[in-house]
Amino acid sequence: MSDGLSKEERDAVKQRAKELRAQEKAGKNRAAGEKSVREAIAKLEAGDREIGEGFYTVVSEVAPHLVPKTYYGMPGFANDEGKIVVFLQPAGKFSTRYSTIGFEDRAHLDDGDMWPTAFAVPAWTEGVGTRLTELVRAATR
Template identity: 60%
Template structure:
């Protein structure tokens, strides 16, 4: 069965799975160490280029300002932030990771952005500007509360 599954994954997906396993081992060693998490996030951002890097840097600064209580960590190599229970709340997936048209800022279930029967949890980001920053400030504040 494992062979069947690996045959269905692209090389990029297989690499992501391997990277995630390594990431989890490193996070287990570091425990809930803010400095170790911040270092992992900075290393992930440093690997990015162009617009991906610009957005990731702005995202990291925004979360640090709006929700300093969230713990920095990486999530499949993405800059991410978790709540006190260790659950990822928000992360940035750069376009370059899976060769997509745009990067996304996404909120996991623990963000509890619930708004009626349907609500968005992932946002395509093609530019970082005042409007984007305002939108994400409000979303991150809600997600962190």
């Protein structure tokens, strides 16, 4: 049985509360979102930072209508309602062996009776960039 949230999970919840307060003050400001996401990526360890930079570039280019926004301290992109569509969970955030790119239910990835919404990314490669491009196009159609 679990004793509750881990230290990393508690830190993420605190970060989310801080983000919500900041977003309330700034509104749906693209510049503020870009700044917070770029700062979050800059703080990442080298491997996660490369993934974060690739993630940011691909999503920005493929879906420029999405607004950069941090999500529990993680880089993400939201729709015009401010709801996260796609995000990056860096490996270092929860001490996992790979980063994860995840899509929330607002993403249109539906494919039959069951489909993936999260993807393990151990390192940024050209193939990862190509696959993420396809996924973001599908998610935002």
